[in-house]
Amino acid sequence: MMKTEHDTAVFTQTGRVPYSHVGMDGYLKPVAVLNLCQDIASRHAFAMGVSALHLAPQDKIWVVNRYHFDFYRFPAWDEVFTLRSWRAPLRRLYEIRRFELFDEKDQILMGSTCAWVLVDKNTGKPVRLSRAMPPELCENDGSIPFDMEEIPLPPDTARTMDFQVLQEDMDYNRHANNAAYLKWALEALSPSELFPCRIRKLDIRYHHDIGPPRSVRVHTTREDTENGLRCVQAIRAADTGxxxxGIRMDLSL
Known part of the structure; x- marks a missing residue:
């Protein structure tokens, strides 16, 4: 069961890690963390009157541009957690949102920053936030720092694995949800790469969307690092390339 509290600046959600969100190691899955983040962001947007439902009559949709995660510890099954989120505009175009996950002792478990853009559904082009948001939500521009560094892509010789895009991957915007790409990226890694290592840093850069019945092809390269390994991946449409x-993740014990 979740409990949600919010004010005009910070949106807070507390709960326990459910069984359906943990992996075979008994800890919260990375994909579940991403889903928690997008869920609290959606609730906060709804409370401010700028959610996908509010913007649909204007033919505008929210599209995620990129995520950055720092993972310090993954909470275990039934562990109490608190997730906090707040937002600020950047360059009048990006909606920057910060997430921080804490345990019951208020120790930070995860920190994340993401960038969203508002897109005209008819043209597919970004629009200024001021065209859909009240003036007070366009203040404090740039108050949340965000790095727009691009993720290097693996070479054509990288190993590949294909996945079918399923109906269950679709979301309200009628394309594969952003969590599906992380799911495919993790599935493309071998058990020896994922266990006993854990993801410590994760960067995701979204470029284009896709839907069923098409397939995606995940290109993966890995390199050993001092504390573990780094995997760099490109997810492409299997039919057109x-x-x-683009995804980059650092894993270590």
Whole structure:
């Protein structure tokens, strides 16, 4: 069961890690963390009157541009957690949102920053936030620092794995939800790469979307680091080769 509290600046959600959100190691899955983040962001946007439902009559949609995560510890099954989120505009175009996950002792478990853009559904082009948001939500521009560094892509010789885009991957915007790309990226890694290591840093850069019945092809390269390994991935449309998403993750014990 979740409990949600909010004010005009910070939106807070507390709960326990449910069984359905943990992996075979008994800890919260990375994909579940991303889903918690997008869920609290959606609730906060709804409370401010700028959610996907509010913007649909204007033919505008929110599209995620990129995520950065720092993972310090993954909470275990039934562990109490608190997730906090707040937002600020950047360059009048990006909606920057910060997430911080804490345990019951108020020790930070995860920190994340993401960038969203508002897109005209008819043209597919970004629009200024001021065209859909009240003036008070366009203040404090740039108050949340955000790095727009691009993720390097693996070479054509990288190993590949294909996945079918399923109906259950679709979301309200009628394309594969942003969590699906992380799911495919993790599935493309071998058990020896994922266990006993854990993800410590994760960067995701979204370029284009996709839907069923098409397939995606995940290109993966890995390199050993001092404390573990780094995996760099490109997710492309299997039929056209169009770049959909770039992912970089650092894993260590």
């Amino acid at each position: 169009e770049l959909l998403t």
